[in-house]
Amino acid sequence: MVTINDIAKEAGVAKSTVSRYLNNGSVSTKTQKKIDEIVKKRGYKPNTFARSLKAQKTNMVGVIIPRLDSPSTNEVLSGIDAKAHEMGYQLIITNANQDNQREIDYIYSLAKQKVDGIILLAKEITLEHRKAITDVKLPFLVIGQNVEGIPTIVHDDFDAGSQVAKHALKLGHENILYFTVSKEDKAVGQDRLQGFIEETDKNKQVKVKVIETSFIMREAYETALLHLEKNKNITFIVGATDSIAIAIIKAAHALDVKVPEKASVAGYGGYDLLSFVTPALTTVKYKYIESGTLALETLNKMILKEAILDQLQLSNQLIIRETTKKIK
Template sequence: MVTINDIARQAGVAKSTVSRYLNNGSVSLATREKLDKIVKETGYTPNTFARSLKATKTNMIGVIIPRLNSASTNEVLSGIDQKARESEYDLIITNSNQDRERELGNIQTLINQKVEGIILLAREITERHRKLINDANIPFLVLGQKAEAIHSMAYSDYEAGYKIGQYAIELGHRDFLFFGVSEQDKAVGLERKNGFLESLKDTTDTTVKIIETSFSKKVAYQDAIDALPNSKASYVVCATDNIAIAVLKAAVELKYSVPEKFSISGFGGYEETDYVQPTITTMSYPYKEMGIQAVENLTKLVNGIDIPYETLLPNELIVKNSTIKR
């Protein structure tokens, strides 16, 4: 039996575009003519009951966040909320608390609530995610991770890691300690680390020790207390600003002077990095802008307007007082 997924693949368009076409929504003339032909050739017959349910406009957007105590998530949400209000959409926000089963359940719950589209701030996209998304028959937008064949918006995390490495090398540093997180989070745990490591390849006599810690400041602080006394690093790279703040606290507890003993930098551009001493060098990300653009992009998908499957947002190195020349 021919499905809506089959039609979308043959036409080379998003499933949401086929859905708009079937419900007489906004689709370009060229796309409509292409779909007319494919539907005729395949003999596809849409489910009338399902179409009647989908045709009901709810003016609701579902949002799934990975955790509540995240500065970056809060900034993205502020952008989503601002643009949703301007666009007269109501939000249903659910929290997965970094639990995969809970996240998958949240997706199904939002689908059952008849939201017009879903924004997922993702850690990873598994095959189970893909099946739910493909079967949902509503626009879906992943934030923070690249997702093949699913509309996504991500940051240039590999580039950010590379920039930090280049900056540290230019300052004369050669011995590094890298506090990362699980590679299960591909953007923060993998791409930032890989970009940093790649930036060191053309420089001789560099050493790197990698420690996998947690997004939790409490855990990162304890890991730093254990690792710093045994480290010869002159530069400590932290995969997030929260980890950098925790490492700085550990350095103070150990009576190490930063940046004289070692430099520290993070990723995120969190406001909190301006309220510690020394202030922390960081890669700044446009979190609120991502939230605004996410609603803009999802609205286009809801209205049958095709957008690129992948959107990458830039980052910027903000040099503060926690890094110096070696």
């Protein structure tokens, strides 16, 4: 069995240097490269449990997700998981099922399990959340919502809304139906909508009707059925997420409203799976996997007490596919 001593002897360095290397400490680039090659050649795998006991670190990270049936959450998790595996962390993933109290309970629960840090995919941050975060005194990172005083990774939701609006206006649409979600979710329920409204307000001919619905596809489908039947003059429909947009398309099909011939539809998310649906959905592609990767990298820096930026914002891109077309 290969030990740290073996690696140190072969590299011609002190055992303490190899230990610093294994714990992401300060090692010269030349030495790091040399140890990298030996570790790979010898197939050395550090005893992470023993290391964690010695360093009073568990190499475990807690992740609190809003719900299980979310494509965006799954993509973020895949980014976190890949980077965690690479960096030697194990994940404890908890599902709050969009319940604020469960999120707060999990913050305390994860702290009791001695995680090194916590990542929260947030819908909102209440005063109770802030108290829990302060109480546990752990490195804590929020994904998806801009929260003052807490390190965050966010997407440019305002710009995403603006991009969809510009696309609708360019195609000549003036009667628009926008299915949003609760304002409690600032990023999805407020910022995306605000970006859309501020852009469409520039054209006084455009009328936008806003309807609140649910993230749950079945509920979004029922809401869309009701309001598409009531608003037959609508030519452009926006779903606050790709899942909501797909529910809208299904409702339109049930009502014999052809997409995009009778009504164009757009969403937000950009999940690869939806490029295989016919008609393929026009959407704003978000960097969800990258946000997960960046979250684990940033949390690791916090654990090691290295400097970080308080907020990191990721850009997005409008992908024009088959569900939108120029109005006749």
